[in-house]
Each structure stands twice: as structure tokens, then as C-alpha cells.
Amino acid sequence: MSLTDLLRMRIAAEGPMSIAEYMTHCLHHPRFGYYATRDPLGAGGDFTTAPEISQMFGELLGLALAQSWQDQGAPAHFVLAELGPGRGTLMADLLRATAAVPGFHDAAHVTLVEASPTLRLRQRETLRAHPADWVNAIGDLPEAPLFFVANEFFDALPVRQFLRNGPGWRERVIGLDGDDLTFGLGERAARPDLAHRMDDTEEGDLVEIGHAAQGAMAELGHRIEARGGAGLVVDYGDGPSLGDTFQAVHGHEKVSPLDTPGAADLTAHVDFAALAGAARPARASTPVPQGVFLERLGITARAQALARRLSGPALESHIAAHRRLTHPDEMGSLFKVMGIVHSAAKLPPGLDT
DSSP states (O other): OOHHHHHHHHHHHHOOEEHHHHHHHHHHOTTTOHHHHOOOBSTTSSBOOHHHHOHHHHHHHHHHHHHHHHHTTOOSSEEEEEESOTTSHHHHHHHHHHTTSTTHHHHEEEEEEOOOHHHHHHHHHHTTTSOOEEESSGGGSOSSOEEEEEESOGGGSOOEEEEEETTEEEEEEEEEETTEEEEEEEEEEOOGGGGGGGSSOOTTOEEEEOHHHHHHHHHHHHHHHHHOEEEEEEEEEESSOOSOOOEEEETTEEEOTTTSTTTSEEEOOEEHHHHHHHHTTSEEOOOEEHHHHHHHTTHHHHHHHHHTTOOHHHHHHHHHHHHHHHOTTTHHHHEEEEEEEOTTSOOOTTSOO
């Protein structure tokens, strides 16, 4: 029995499934799901995230959150959270960089939102020198001012796709062609949640809705507005959604999302406009390209300071990492950074201009 077999049985019994349901099975099935069965990061995995490229990324995000904490009166107890923390590298770099910020570590309750048992083990190993707790979902976070970072978290949340068809929309679904998984379209229907998209789309346009992402952001925004705090969301995308961005990556190469269910990473571009709307009444910043954000925080000066201790291949790798994080042809433009704060609070540094 494989995940493909289970999906065939589900579709044969109940009919075609939404892309969101397909993503949920492929990524989170307790026995066959992608995140339940492997560590997907690094050269031996399927993708590499910014924290794995250079320590500078986590250091600068940590200092930006610490500044927001100070700007909000340095609350004596707060939750320092990371959503989808990978191997724990970003949090480790964040904690190292903020160790000299007076009172920050004493006030912080470090909490990681991670459902994968495999990744939790890696995170515990990485953070073994730091007291930390783990929860399965945002709703399980302690009730306190919340300062969080989410790097490549929202792109992995399931999306649904809809094709504009006359006065309505047809949902893109996954069904069967013999024994093969295949894309298809559902019947045309009205979509009240897409009424606002009738003004900026045309016949045949495809849009994506991330209900899970919007729900997660609504929870985060509610907590921050109620108790204070700030968040940094780093992901690839833009907004509003237009076009098919559903994709799969296996072995650092793009593959068909239907080829190997459970063995490839599935993502979709983040609709930052929808996230900003979901965060209300908390305040969301205009998304800033990652390269611009990191430069505003002083990544070049930090890179130069680190370079003074390096030579040979290590220096070459360090220079390449700086370029990869910031250059428009690398991650600098594709990835965006959006800040979330209490409606009366100052935005985090790098996003306040």
C-alpha cells in the first residue's frame, strides 16, 4: 500500500478532490506524508532555505524582533515563536544574536510550532542548549505577547484553485484517468469569497485561495492585537493571486505535483495581500523584497565583519551566500518580507520606511 493507492481509493469512492485536500494528504499523512517521513532540507534533501544558507539571515531577523520587543516596552514575559522551524537553524541563530539584548532571553518563552516528529527531533538537537517547548498548531501557543518569525511556512499550506468561467468559477480538482492521477475541473458555481476578484480577472484566469493561510494569519493577528507583539513573514509570492503557482520539488528539481505523492515538497506562492487582510485588526506592512529588507538591516556590514575571519573556499562560500540571500537574480526579489504588529505599534526595522 502506498499513498498513491490510498488517493486512488479515496477518489474512486468519493470523486475528485480539491488541490488543498491533495496537498494535505501528501504533506501530512501520518504514515506516508512528506513531512512525517523525512528531513527535506539541505543538499541531501529537496530544498535549501535561507537559514541553511547563512547564519546572517536568522541573526538579522532576531535583532529586528528584539528591536520590536524594545519598542513595545520590553514586556517581562512573551512568547518567542517560530512557525515551521525546519531544523531549528533560524531559531538558533536568532537566539545567539539576541543573547546580548538586555532582558530579552529572560523574558522569552521559546516555542516552536511543528507537527512533524522527524523535524522535531532535529530541532531538539539543534536547540539542545536552549530551553524550548513545542506545539502542534498556532492555536496551542501560550497566551502572552507574541513575537514570531515564519520563514517559508505559509507557502506549504494548502490552496484551492479556481478558473473564471462566465459569471462563476470552476474549481480545479484532481481525479483519475484510469489508474493515473490527473487534473480536471468541477462544475461552474458562484463563489462569494471570490466576488472581489471579478473586477481584476478575465475569462479563463486562474486564482488560488489559501484558506488555511488566511486562517493561520487571522489567529496570529488576533493574538497580536489582543496582547501585543510582532511577526516577520518571509516567503515567496506577491499578491493578489493570479495564475497557477502550485508546484512540486524533489531533489532540488521541479517535478509534476502528481508524479510521486508524498515524496515531493508541494507549495504555492503566498498571496501577501490576502494575508494582510486576514491579519486585521492587527497592522500589516507592505511586503518588501528580501534583499532590500536584509540590506536595510545591515547584512553587508555583517557579511564584511564575518569575511575578515575567512579565506579560501570558506570565504568564497560566504560571498556566494550573501549574494544568494540578497541579489535580485537569486532570492532577493522572489522572496518578500511582511511585518505584523499591533495596530498602534511601530513596524519592525527594515519595514518602517
